[in-house]
Amino acid sequence: MIEVVVIRIxxxxxxxxxxxxxxxxxxxxxxxxxxxLSNEYVVVKNGQVVSEEEIVNDDDxxxxxxxxxxx
Amino acid sequence: MVNCSLCEKxxxxxxxxxxxxxxxxxxxxxxxxxxxxxxxxxxxFGPKEHIVIAVSGGKDSLSxxxxxxxxxxxxxxxxxxxxxxxxxxxxxxxxxxxxxxxVCKELGVEYKIASxxxxxxxxxxxxxxxxxEKKLPYQPCSYCxxxxxxxxxxxxxxxxxxxxxxxxxxDDIVQTFMMNIINNNWDKIIRLAPVTxxxxxxxxxxxxxxxYEILEKETTLYSLLNNxxxxxxxxxxARFNIRWxxxxxxxxxxxxxxxxxxxxxRSLLRIISILEKHKDEVIQGEIKTCKIxxxxxxxxxxxxxxxRYELGIMNDEDRKKIEEVMK
Numbered sequence: 001m002i003e004v005v006v007i008r009i010x011x012x013x014x015x016x017x018x019x020x021x022x023x024x025x026x027x028x029x030x031x032x033x034x035x036x037l038s039n040e041y042v043v044v045k046n047g048q049v050v051s052e053e054e055i056v057n058d059d060d061x062x063x064x065x066x067x068x069x070x071x
Numbered sequence: 072m073v074n075c076s077l078c079e080k081x082x083x084x085x086x087x088x089x090x091x092x093x094x095x096x097x098x099x100x101x102x103x104x105x106x107x108x109x110x111x112x113x114x115x116f117g118p119k120e121h122i123v124i125a126v127s128g129g130k131d132s133l134s135x136x137x138x139x140x141x142x143x144x145x146x147x148x149x150x151x152x153x154x155x156x157x158x159x160x161x162x163x164x165x166x167x168x169x170x171x172x173x174v175c176k177e178l179g180v181e182y183k184i185a186s187x188x189x190x191x192x193x194x195x196x197x198x199x200x201x202x203x204e205k206k207l208p209y210q211p212c213s214y215c216x217x218x219x220x221x222x223x224x225x226x227x228x229x230x231x232x233x234x235x236x237x238x239x240x241x242d243d244i245v246q247t248f249m250m251n252i253i254n255n256n257w258d259k260i261i262r263l264a265p266v267t268x269x270x271x272x273x274x275x276x277x278x279x280x281x282x283y284e285i286l287e288k289e290t291t292l293y294s295l296l297n298n299x300x301x302x303x304x305x306x307x308x309a310r311f312n313i314r315w316x317x318x319x320x321x322x323x324x325x326x327x328x329x330x331x332x333x334x335x336x337r338s339l340l341r342i343i344s345i346l347e348k349h350k351d352e353v354i355q356g357e358i359k360t361c362k363i364x365x366x367x368x369x370x371x372x373x374x375x376x377x378x379r380y381e382l383g384i385m386n387d388e389d390r391k392k393i394e395e396v397m398k
Contacts, residue, residue: 011302037319037326042291049083049295051092053073065300067291068318 003058005030010065020056028052030062040067084292087329095296102293106138106281113265115279116234119148123232123276125223126153126182128167130294130301133174135238135282137297140178154226154235156219157186159194163306170301185226187218193384199308201382211308214378221375225366227276239280242287242318245335249317257353258369261346263339272358272367286332362396363389371396 003022007030008015016034027050028038038052041064045054056062073082075094082092086101093101110116124139126132136153143149155171157164168184175182188194193201195218199211227235244263251259268277282290294300324331346353360366361373368374372393379385380393 037322039286039288039322039325042288042295044295048081049095049292051073051082051085053085053092054082055072065291065295067288068322 005056005058005060005062007034007062007064010063020058025056026052027054027056027062030056031064036064041065042067083296084289088333098292099296102285102289103138105285105289107142109265109284110279110281113279113283115236115266115281116146116149118146120233121150121152121231123227123230123235124151124153125227125235125237126155126171127238128155128164128169128171128301129238130299131238131240131282131287131290133170133299133301134290134294134297135236136174136180137178137299138293139236139281140180151180152230152232153180153182154223154230155182155184156222156226157184157188158215158219159187159196160306160308161196166302174299183226183230185222187222190222191218191379191384193382198382198384201384205382207381209378210312212312212314215308217374217378221366221373224274224276228274232276234277234279236279236281238282238290240282240285240287240290241332241336242321244280244283244339245321245332246314246317248335248339249321250313253313253317257346258355260339261343261350261353264343272360274360274365274367275358284333284336363392 003020005018005020006015007018018030018033020030027043027045031038031041031052043050043052043054044063044065045056045060073085073092074080075082075097076091077097078094080094080096083095084093084098085091086093116122122139122143124132124136126136136151140151143151153171153175155168157168171182186194187198191198195211195215198214198218202209202214223235248260248263251257251263265283266277266279268275291300321332321335354369356369359368359371361368361376362371363376364373366373366375372380376385376389376393380390385393
C-alpha cells in the first residue's frame with residue numbers, strides 16, 4: 001500500500017503530496033526528499049511542534065514554519 | 072516519538088550538537104539559560120538601564136521584546152521600550168506594524184514608530200524608484216540598511232536609551248561575517264561584536280545583541296511557542312540580496328556538519344580580537360561627526376546624507392553644504 005503525506009508551508013504558498021511507501025521515515029528525511037533543509041523550518045505535525053527526528057506516518061498533516069523570513 | 076532527554080515528554084527540539092532533546096517546558100528553560108549566559112558573558116547590561124528594543128515586527132525581534140520584558144521583571148531598575156522603523160515598504164510593513172502594536176499592547180510596553188517618510192520625506196519604495204530612475208548603483212537593501220541604522224541610533228538616543236538591543240541571531244551574524252569576508256570589509260567585521268558603541272562617539276548609543284549565540288531555528292521556535300510567530304510576510308526586496316544565497320550555503324553545511332555556525336562564530340570572535348589590536352590599519356581615521364546632520368560618521372559626510380544627496384532628496388541648504396565639503 002502506498003502511503004501519502006501532505007506537507008504545506010504555513011502561509012499556503014506551497015504544498016507537496018509525498019508517497020512514503022511502507023518505510024519508517026523521519027521528518028528530516030521527508031524534507032530532504034523535497035529539497036528542504038530541516039534547519040530552515042520548525043515542523044508542526046498534527047498541530048504539535050515536533051523535532052526533525054520524529055517519525056512520519058500515513059495521514060499525518062505536516063505544516064512548515066519557515067525559520068528564514070527574509071526581512 | 073522522540074522524548075525529552077530530561078522528562079520523557081514529547082520533544083519539540085533537538086540540539087544536534089549535544090544530541091539532547093527538549094520538550095516545550097525544557098526548551099524554554101534551555102533558551103532562557105542560553106540568552107542569560109550570552110548577556111552575562113558579554114556584559115551587555117548594567118543594573119540600571121533604559122533598554123530600547125529595535126523591533127521590526129518579525130519573529131526574532133518580537134521574541135526579543137517578549138523575552139526582555141519577562142527578564143526585566145526580575146531586574147527592578149530596568150526600563151524596556153520598543154522602537155520600530157517604518158521604512159514604507161508596501162505589502163510588507165503595514166502587516167508587521169500591526170503585529171508590533173498588538174504585541175506591545177499585550178506586554179504593556181511603551182513604543183515608538185519612526186518612519187523614513189517623516190525623517191527623510193520619502194518612503195523606501197519611493198527612494199528605490201528614484202534610485203532606479205537616476206541609475207544609482209545601489210540595491211534596495213543598501214538604502215534600507217543605512218537609513219534604518221541611522222534612525223535606530225538617532226531615535227533611540229532621543230528616547231533616552233542607555234542601550235539599544237537588536238535581535239540579530241547567530242545565523243544573521245555568521246551570514247554577515249561571510250558577506251564581509253567576500254567584500255574584504257574588515258572594518259564592518261569589527262562591528263559584528265556582541266557589544267558595540269559608545270566609546271567610539273558620544274552620540275552612538277551602546278548596542279547589544281542578546282541573541283548573538285542563539286540559532287535562528289531556536290528564536291523561531293521561541294516565537295511559535297509564545298504565539299508570536301507573525302503572519303508569514305516576506306520583505307519584497309529580500310531576494311535581491313546576496314545574503315539569500317549565503318544563508319542557503321551555510322544552512323546546507325550546518326545540516327551535514329552540525330556545529331558549523333558556532334564554529335564560524337568562534338572564528339569571528341577570534342578575528343575581532345586580532346583586528347582590535349590593529350584598529351588603525353582596519354579603520355581609517357577616528358569616527359567623525361557628519362558635517363551635514365551632526366550624527367556619528369566614518370567620513371566628513373555620513374552615508375545617509377550622501378545617499379540623500381545622490382538621490383536628490385535633500386534641501387538646498389544641506390545640498391550646498393555637501394558641495395562645499397566635497398570641493
